[in-house]
Amino acid sequence: xxxxxxxxxxxxxxxxxxxxxxxxxxxxxxxxxxxxxxxxxxxxxxxxxxxxxxxxxxxxxxxxxxxxxxxxxxxxxxxxxxxxxxxxxxxxxxxxxxxxxxxxxxxxxxxxxxxxxxxxxxxxxxxxxxxxxxxxxxxxxxxxxxxx
Amino acid sequence: xxxxxxxxxxxxxxxxxxxxxxxxxxxxxxxxxxxxxxxxxxxxxxxxxxxxxxxxxxxxxxxxxxxxxxxxxxxxxxxxxxxxxxxxxxxxxxxxxxxxxxxxxxxxxxx
Numbered sequence: 624x625x626x627x628x629x630x631x632x633x634x635x636x637x638x639x640x641x642x643x644x645x646x647x648x649x650x651x652x653x654x655x656x657x658x659x660x661x662x663x664x665x666x667x668x669x670x671x672x673x674x675x676x677x678x679x680x681x682x683x684x685x686x687x688x689x690x691x692x693x694x695x696x697x698x699x700x701x702x703x704x705x706x707x708x709x710x711x712x713x714x715x716x717x718x719x720x721x722x723x724x725x726x727x728x729x730x731x732x733x734x735x736x737x738x739x740x741x742x743x744x745x746x747x748x749x750x751x752x753x754x755x756x757x758x759x760x761x762x763x764x765x766x767x768x769x770x771x
Numbered sequence: 772x773x774x775x776x777x778x779x780x781x782x783x784x785x786x787x788x789x790x791x792x793x794x795x796x797x798x799x800x801x802x803x804x805x806x807x808x809x810x811x812x813x814x815x816x817x818x819x820x821x822x823x824x825x826x827x828x829x830x831x832x833x834x835x836x837x838x839x840x841x842x843x844x845x846x847x848x849x850x851x852x853x854x855x856x857x858x859x860x861x862x863x864x865x866x867x868x869x870x871x872x873x874x875x876x877x878x879x880x881x882x
Contacts, residue, residue, distance in 0.1 A: 653843065656836045663829060672870065676877025677813050677822060682803035685796065702793065709786035716779060741793045748800045756802065763803040 648711055655704045662701050686754035687765040695749055702745040710738035774856050778835050781828040788825055819878030823871060830866045834859040 670680060688694040713734050721727040755768035798806040812818065838855045842848040848855075 653840050656833075656840065660833045660837065663833065667826060667829070671822070671826070671877075672873055676874065677810075677819065678877060680810055680813075682799060682806045685799050685806065686803075689799070705789055706793070709782070709789055712782045713786055716783065737790065741790065744797055745793050748797045752800055759803050763807065 652708060652711060655708045658700070659704055659708060662697065662704070665697070666701060682763050683765045686752075687767070689749060689752050690754040690765065690767075699746060699749055702749070703742060706738050706742055706745075710734045774835055774838070774859070777831060778839075781832040784828050785825070785832060816878050819874065823874050826870055826874070827863075827867060830863050830870075831859070834862050834866075 671677065674684075689698065714731055717727060717730040717734070721730055754765050756764075761768065795806075795809050798809055813822070835856075838852070838859050841855060842852050
């Protein structure tokens, strides 16, 4: 396979797009990164350090958090910002190492599909979640669930 | 170069954890029993140590990410990039010194 190199300073052949997506991706990584530092350290502190660690995490703990709008918004921002940040970072790595165009397309497509699917799933879970499901044992539920 | 390598390795590791973490948390929508059964798998010493590794990876990725932003946007960022790398390592060590004892207490009992 021989690579063809254009004559230096020849005009661009690729249609010039008005929006430079790679530039916005680069900006996104930095902007989301700063926000994620705050969101993730807050998330880790509240879940792993302030309480009794992972041992204290169960349905009652998550139900208690996700019934409050504050944590719903916090977790939604975490979900969207982190997953897009991670998938775009993985795309950078795929572009660096997958030299075969077909392999690159498959990996990039898989990243796009998994990120889109998990964002949809996670967002649906956060906003359709019932902290007091009917018929569940009361000792598994958050304390504010009245026995019915 | 090593900061670049570490940033990639920690980034990939965090990404795959994130995929699993969204799936396990989504079980709250299914039933309390399903969620508790899966989250109980995290409450073992091996997973506790894995969690410590995850926090170590996130701590480095976060601090080195802030260093990358300073290199890109701070007028003298590139000049001080090497010093900033050692500041990242220092802050990371402080962070882990604060987190690890707490995590080990949680894993192996005690207060």
